[in-house]
Amino acid sequence: MAAAIVVAVLAPTAAAAGTHTKASIYAPFAPSGAPTVHVVSTVRGHCWTGSLAAARSDAWRCLSGNLIYDPCFSSPTAPGIVLCPASGPWSRRAVEIKLTAKLPTKYANPGEPSTIGLPWALVTTSGWKCRLDTGATSVVQGRRANYACTGTNDWLWGDPSRRSDPWKIFVAPASANKLKRTVGIRSAWF
DSSP: OOSOOEEEEOOHHHHHHTOOEEEEOOOOBOTTSOBSSEEEEEEEEEEEEEOSSSOSTTEEEEEETTEEEEEEEOOTTSTTEEEEESSOTTSOEEEEEEESSOOOGGGOOSSOOOSSSOOSEEEETTOOEEEEOOSOOOEETTEEEEEEEESOSOEEEEEEEOSSSSEEEEEEOTTOSOOOOEEEEEEEEO
């Protein structure tokens, strides 16, 4: 896998104001297979399916003890391990899982890493750090409570709208009946 590929999305008016959304491909491995992140702990475990958070063929849903890690990332040049972001892509810290079984490639997600689709992590223009929730959540006005965030009790609802720069997404508490407010997105990881 290539080193981190970064795509910046700019619109002339937003670029002049200095606010735009930066879309990045998360790449915790160098082409050599060496981690590009700081490994904070190593555990043993296995992965049983492709990631529910990151729709790419090198992303996995894994288990160590009673903890589910999703997403975790593999590299063909680092067999026998996956790296799982410890708190999100913004920290550059990861948990290494030494695999007790081979990756279940027949259950891998299709597709190479790309900035198409739903990001698995976001940072809003107000500084909230948000990760895609892979469990059951609420739906309001056809939009799912997709992202749980630090720094607020609000959730981010639905998919980011890329029609403006910065991108926008609905924000409301988990108990919301209507979605009215939006917040800008500073960074998105795929």
